[in-house]
Amino acid sequence: MPNLRKDAELDLLEDALGKITTHTDWLPFLDKVSGLFDCYAYAAEYLDDGFATGRFTGPAHAEAFRDFLSSASYHAGVTAFKYLLELAEPDAVYVVHQGHISKLDAPGISLTSGNEVSSQSAIISITRNSSGLTMIFGLLFDDASPVETASAETVLAFSKVAKILETCFGAITNIDMLKRQSRIQRAFANHCAVPSVIINRQRRVMAEHENGLSVLADLDVGLVAGGKLQIRNRELEMLLSDMPSAPSSAKAPHKTGQNQDAKSDSSLSRSGFCLRDRSGNLNRVTIEAVSGDTHDPWVLLRVCQPANIPEAVETILQEELGLSLSEAHLARSLAETGSVSATTDLLNITRNTMKTHLRRIFDKTAVRTQLELVQLVYRLSGLV
Template sequence: MPDLPPSTGTASSSITLDRFSQILDKLYEAALNPDGWEGCLESIRHELQGNYVSLIVRTVTAEDTGLIVSVSEGRRALELNTPNLSVSPFTGVQPDRLVTNADVISDAEWRASAYYRDWCAPHDVYHVMAADIGTREGEVYGFRVTRGEQAPPFSAADKDLGRRLIPHIKRALNLHQSIHQDRKVLSLYSRAMAQLLVGVVVLDKDCNVIECNPAAKSILDMQDGLRVAGHQLEATYANDNRKLQRMVKDALSHNAGTKIALTEALSISRPSGQLAWGVVVQSISPDQWTEGKQRPAVAVFVRDSESKTQPPVKLAQQLFQLTPAETMLAIQLANGMSLEEAAEALNIRRNTARAHLRSIFSKTGVRRQMELVRIFLNSVAWLGTKE
């Protein structure tokens, strides 16, 4: 396998294209899965014959213990809670510029510095190759490769390899941040849907279930009118199932011809005798970059109109300025109980419940119980419900 061609103005690294490709494979895998960073850094350490390679994700502060992902050549782990990291001579170096300790500080100053004396020397760190890598989100990550005092300093070829890696590490960090943020946002959306008692089932182009949110899983686990059989969503009753399968197929066929979503709805009866499930089937517009059987093609939304949930009492109190007792009564009423049923459930007298209700009316500005239920159910308090 040939060596990598030299970059302009620098010596060529002796690394082969095959070994460089293997490092990049691990680097971009780490962007998708943070657990892969150690394997990636170990590949770099091995190639550059370092005793440590580290990615400084966060430096220690009064509020944060910091985070360093580090690999070593059988040596003791790096200590994260080291305030001397903040006085490193590499602090303030131009972002994305690769330097060594010899580039930024004299040998005498290096040996005399508290950073070297208190942190580097105990770990047998003498030669350092470093870069601070800035991302699109404004974060700065520290990349460090080190060698002991008895090892040779980093050569021009070593530094050339480091410079070649910096743009790829930067892209991988940008990719990691983007994916991580997307996952966080999607998790919040899923949680909000679940807390509002909306189940979401995602099907692929072969009608197989590929994703369920917590509310949908809870509904399907009941097997009360809806279930998953052979990886496919089915209704218990034949007539309901025919309608459901027809709607799914219509959504799939519509999906293939247009980017405008097709949405249909039906009610699905429950053997338990409880109110029917409200079901909406919607096509998912195709993504021309996404192919294969696992591509999301149809979304099925399921709503349980009878299910009762319990928003955090503290949030409801804060939102409506109610007392704890008033809040508990309002929650029971929002869950469909009459005033008498709520009083019995809360083990209070009816007159006490009526007094609480009058106080609730006064504080919320409503005059009727149905109006109270409406504003309570439409409030953001329910979004604070824990999964």
């Protein structure tokens, strides 16, 4: 195994500090490491559930590395990949040999017989950050004995390269954290005066505003489990699935709340849907993409309390469905209040007048019930 010369170490450090400034520049660096060690150098970032983020080296590279680590074992059916992800120590060095991973307690001490040669062995270390991301770095050797793989020279050289990557990974992580905080502040400042939640592609909750998570839970729209938003509403699930680069469900299908249909009047629109809370108040849940990093798309969920149905809906009811001015105003008012008595009080009309208007509206719109009329108004509110 070659030792890492000082000039080669400085060259790698220069590459790390001067060229590795984004999430896509690591493959040339790893190619250079592979040439220096006559091996295959791998580095990939994973979430705590084993999902490869695809940053730094791309999804294909990360999946190939994961496949190799998953083919090796720790003990009792635990794969080397799972062990590194959940139990490994960031400052330790690990060796994979003959399909088994072990912690290297002291440089130069072999794991098995020094004369034994396997088809492929590896030396590995990990780095974790506060966001739950794990970077696994490893050198894979063909036809190398454990003595060669775990020699003092190899471990020392490997540790130097790992330290360079750890420094770079930490710097980029800190930059990402600052960018993420900036995106959150911009999103809330530009869009939010209401309960809101921001989630990423894996539906991990990035931030909330004005008790947004509690409001979503009260509406039986979604609950947080393990830091992720578990969707309990079919309309929201459909809207998220239809969005470009939509946050994908980690588990399918999601449950819909058992009493969702019984307690809510809801209707899908282009940007959201309306439903009623336990007190009967109308709420509108909207979603929109948060501008920023396209590699990690975010979605902003907002809850408007109470929901305001645009006055332009009345114009559509008049021009497209032939309702009179008073009929269109009554239909919109009924959708906002949710009850006949509240609507008659709001408009200062009698129940008989209300019933007369409703019969005319039913004839012109082909709806048959008050609920269908309210749902029609909800749908139209998504067109204005």
